[in-house]
Amino acid sequence: MSQSTLTPPPRQSSDGAPPSSRSPLGGGLKQRHLSMIALGGVIGAGLFVGSGAGIAAAGPSIVLAYAASGVLVMFVMRMLGEMSAAHPASGSFSVHAERAVGPWAGFTAGWMFWTLLCVGVAIEGIGAARIMTGWFPGTPSWMWVLVFMLFFTGSNLASVSHFGEFEFWFAALxxxxxxxxxxxxxxxxxxxxxxxxxxxxxxxxxxGGFLPNGVDGLLVGLLASVVAYGGLETVTIAAAESDDPVKGVAKAVRTTMWRIAVVYVGSMLVIVTLLPWNDPAVTAAGPYAATLDRLGIPHAGQVMNVVILVALLSAMNANIYGASRMAHSLVTRGQGPAALGKVSGGVPRRAVLLSSGFGFVTVLLSYWYPDTLFAWLLNMVGGVILVVWGFIAVSQFVLRRRLEREAPGKLVVRMWGFPYLTWVALAGVVGVLALMVLDEDTRVQVFFTGGLTAALAAAGYLVQRRRPE
Incomplete structure (x- = not known):
């Protein structure tokens, strides 16, 4: 199949088609929704909870770790924004990878990200249930997971505007x-x-100074910070269902820099300035709760529990939405079961049910087989976001050359310092993966993720071979 043209085959009309055709997805996301999703999407449970382990390992140098990984994320989002503004699609980087490299690449990136989001639904549901059982002792955690799953599945089945409204208020909080x-x-x-x-x-x-555990501690903090940035990609998926996708993507990407600088790097600097990095409360209560407690804020722990619960529920909502749109995009491009492609009322309801169902199954696995199947799933998706970022960098390099030659007017957002910073970003992704291999705690994740990548790439290649030219 030729990849030399800028527009996809006609059957892709539901995912970034030419202006003459209409997407079956209903739309309904307004600019205020996208703006708040972009602002709030950078603030996740990984920041509020996971940053404690990074601080314990890196000490005050966690500020450098978040700054370094933040630069990498800014490059990735700029590249993704360039492609998404030129070609808005609910399949986002999966569509871009298909157009740049081939259908097998779109298949691999798309189903990998779908798996990551579905497993994320389980992790967030379990975390939210733990908070609820702390508030309501004696209630079973599975009940809360079921309540949350039913609620967000229902809201995503209704219309995209429901997703947008929930995310708007979650993000505002x-x-x-x-x-x-x-x-x-x-x-x-x-x-x-x-x-x-x-x-x-x-x-x-x-x-111990600014680097109490030396460079090794800094590297552990770097790996922890990379995980916290995952999820920013969802805004480019949501933009395809907005009133003005190009404007929405451009605005979201252009504000990424200050959001990362203020929210991540700024809050880490505040925490390690106010608290000793080796204070046991940093990991026991969480760095934010420990800092508020240090400032004498009453009921700091419960205040942060409310914020963390909101962050977890927001992530559940966004992951179900993102997974369903990615699955729908893949199906409309002939890379998944055709039955999932049906759209009712502007919503790919079968894709929503599949994504929610897989997420709920992973919750059950966490109870039934916590040390085997669920641990295997967690390891399998441990490095997925880095592989996706790699696909984004390669796709942007190819498509930028093609756009400059065939449609320069579509370059509403431009990657800085192209092609040099694109190469820097790709080298950064490879470098982080190499660090994961060297680190004993994350090495197995790279191997499992590598196995998933190879399996999906092989399946994608077979699907590509069977498709008509």
Missing amino acids: KIGAIALFLGLGVLAVAGLLPGSDSPGAANLLHD
Whole structure:
């Protein structure tokens, strides 16, 4: 199949088709939805909870770790934004990989990401259930998972506007919480918060200094920070169902830099300035709750539980949405069961049910086989986001050359320093994967993810061979 043209075959009309054809997906996402999804999507449970392990390993140098991985993510999002603004599609990077490399690449990237999102639904559902059972002792955790799954499956079956509204308010709560945290933190660092004295640079330089565990600790923190950035890609999937996809993608991508700088790097700097990095509360209660407790905020732990619950539920909602749209996109391109391609009321309801169902099955596996099948699933998706980023970099390199030659007017968003920074981003992805291989705790994830990539690539190649030219 030739990949020399900029427009996909006619059967792809539901996923970034020419203007003359109409997508069966209903649309309904407004610019305010996309803006808030872009703003709130960067604030996840991985930041609130997972950053504690990174701080414990890297110490104050966790700021450098988040800054370095943040630069990589900015490059990836800029590349993805360039392609998505030029060719909006609900399959996002999967569509771009197919157009740039071939159908097998789109198949591999798409089904890998779908698997990652579905497993993510299980992880987030379990985490949310743990918070609820803490508030309501004696209630079974499976009941809460079922309640959340039924609720978000129902909302995603209804219409895309329901997804947009839930994410709008979830994002507003997360943004408000992080803004309040940063505001209090900056006042405390400056010594302007009543009842607290500024620690100055003591926590940054004492107890082993800025690099208490050396470069090894910094690398562990780097790996932890990369995981926290996953999920930003969903905004380019959602943009395809917005009133103005090109404007939505362009705006979201252009604000990525300051969002990462303020939310991630800024909050890490506040935390390690106000707290000793080796304070047991950083990992026991979580870095944000520990910091609020240090500032004398009443019921800090419960306050953060509410914020974390919102972040988990937001991620569940977004993952079901993203997985269903990715599955639908793959099916419309002949890369999945045709039965999943049916759209009712502008919603790919069968794809929603499949994505939710797989997520719920993974929840059951976490209870039945926590140390075998569920652990295997977790390891299998451990490095998926890096593989996806690799596909994004390769696709952007190919499609940018093609756009410059055939349709330069579509370059509404441009990757900085092309092609040099594209190569830097790709080298960064390979470098992080290499670090994962060297690290004893993450090595098995690379091997499992590699196996999944190889299996899907082989399946994708077989599907490609059977498709008519």
